[in-house]
Amino acid sequence: MSHFSFAVHATDGQARLSQLDTPHGPIAMPAFAPVGTLANVKTLEPRDLRELGASLVLSNTYHLYLRPGHELVQRMGGLHRFMGWEGPLLTDSGGYQVFSLAHRRALDEEGVTFRSHIDGSSHRFTPQRVMEIEQALGADIAMVLDECAPPLDRAYNEAALLRTHRWAERCREAHSRPDQALFGIVQGGIFPDLRLRSAEFLTELDFPGYAVGGLAVGESKEQMYATLDETCPALPAHKPRYLMGVGAPEDIVEAVYRGIDFFDCVLPTRIARNGALLTRNGRLNIRNERFAEDTLPLEEDCSCYTCRTFSRAYLRHLFKAKEITGLRLATIHNLHFMLRLMDDIRAAIGSGTFTAFRDAFHARHSITDQAVRHAQRQKRSASYAPNP
């Protein structure tokens, strides 16, 4: 991987301050990648992502394959050029989306046949085919095709893991683009022995980076964290570690604490479009009546464009009136929140204070939870109080 290099600059416990250099620039880690499913982070533009400080954007192979088609993207000069984002890009393999199709897919040793969620048309992904698609798209980081098994089903995970390993080998063989790094994906559900077996097998294949897949899809937070406790130490220390599809702030702090280097998740952008805003004191839903005449910004000490410019009352008005601009302003705030969290995490690791940072983070969340419960009790007693 001559176009790529990865260096760990500092550690604090298992947490790592690192940098991955890619053909489209460096990614300071721990990092969070916004998701641009259809070659576009919903409601935003590349200039917004740059202003927000995003260093890596994820796009979805399954979705781009169906629409507009990977060959069209290739003819348009590749995914970076097509979407106007000249920074680092990652494409997933489509495995997760295909396996989410449930009754619309059929699996065999060679691959998976599925029906499009758009028009029901039949398609087939094999490891070779997915490599063809991802290389046509041309992201800086591509992912192997894997089977994303239900994390609590041991028998399913055992069977799926062997096939996922064979597919990883085939992907490795089929992949040839020197300006694209192909990452392996460790599976095995919540079962430590399966995770270790997977980490060991994939380490042998010598991928330039490793993802932990199949988490945040049904297991408890404790099970997720325990799985990371087992898996991270089994991955090569000199290669980046990617926790796929995880983006709740508390999970990011806990995963970094266990040695994860980067993340992607639709959470901050998706909940933004539902009016749920991330703040240091927890989430608030801007549609709530109590914000109707609130002149404060979403978050008082936030420096994002939304908080610098608008009141909660205005944001609420936009959401109530179904104005598109509201979705955008909420997205800007939530991504700003996530990217500032990553800044803070990197600063804490760099200064050797990550443990204190983590404690303070959880204390704030726990205090907030208590405050919310207290407020709810107050409200209940108020509404039960007899009229004067």
Place this chain on the structure above:
Amino acid sequence: MSHFSFAVHATDGQARLSQLDTPHGPIAMPAFAPVGTLANVKTLEPRDLRELGASLVLSNTYHLYLRPGHELVQRMGGLHRFMGWEGPLLTDSGGYQVFSLAHRRALDEEGVTFRSHIDGSSHRFTPQRVMEIEQALGADIAMVLDECAPPLDRAYNEAALLRTHRWAERCREAHSRPDQALFGIVQGGIFPDLRLRSAEFLTELDFPGYAVGGLAVGESKEQMYATLDETCPALPAHKPRYLMGVGAPEDIVEAVYRGIDFFDCVLPTRIARNGALLTRNGRLNIRNERFAEDTLPLEEDCSCYTCRTFSRAYLRHLFKAKEITGLRLATIHNLHFMLRLMDDIRAAIGSGTFTAFRDAFHARHSITDQAVRHAQRQKRSASYAPNP
């Protein structure tokens, strides 16, 4: 109107290069005002409007009265502060929207009772009430409550005109905000004698500016232009003239030619959200299959963010995939187009070349129309051609 001043800097035929100074800054005219119905130009932010060079934004009294309510906006510091736009603002009177409600409204001498398009609740607008609402909103320019009659119905226009004039007097009496200019609205359909009577009556009331209302709602372009030919010379030369709800580029050129100073219209923003893009060579619909692999920008010599950054193929992909960003990028282009058109018009008047500008504008449109018809003929004959 001590907070306001209007000066005509140059004329070219009837066309005027002028400037209206308002408490929130100057408006170089001829000007085009984007429409922000609900205190927001759909898909955009104030910083976008500034970057595009918008100098005046229109917002709708009827819509803001219903949602979020003018009193809420007032308590939030007024419309400028609420929506984060510190430039000049204009509110219409709600007359047009209320009269568009057809069977959901009942008119009498004192005002109009109507049902909300949102929840069917009953409301009443009188001249006094509308002045109360517009003064609470606090735009730089407010409009009198008028009755917008069908332009071709003489009897209707005769009856409506007298009432509209009485309402204009009442608005004038009820209006007191010194930092807000109240404009009169000339009505009278396509009937020159009614228009002249209206212009004369309203001129007597000495409004600081005058709108021509009730056009572009059913009459032909020729009838609209003829009405402007009659009406503009009857308006005071030292006051700004506003043609309400007109925004087709060719109509703007023709109205400026007849002495109109500014315009508002939802056209460029609304058609953008349908994928219709304004270009110097006419409109194009970005959803068209022929753009699927088109690497050109929407318009080759356009300097807007959309054209600087993206291909037609990418824009088409966003529209086909129903991505919100597509609506926004199209809106940015169309508003840029309109505001550049106004720049060009002002430059042409300033250099005394507006007649040549107008001829060239129509020649280009006429050539485009011919080219379109030619292409359509080609296509028809192609589709009728026998298979080889």
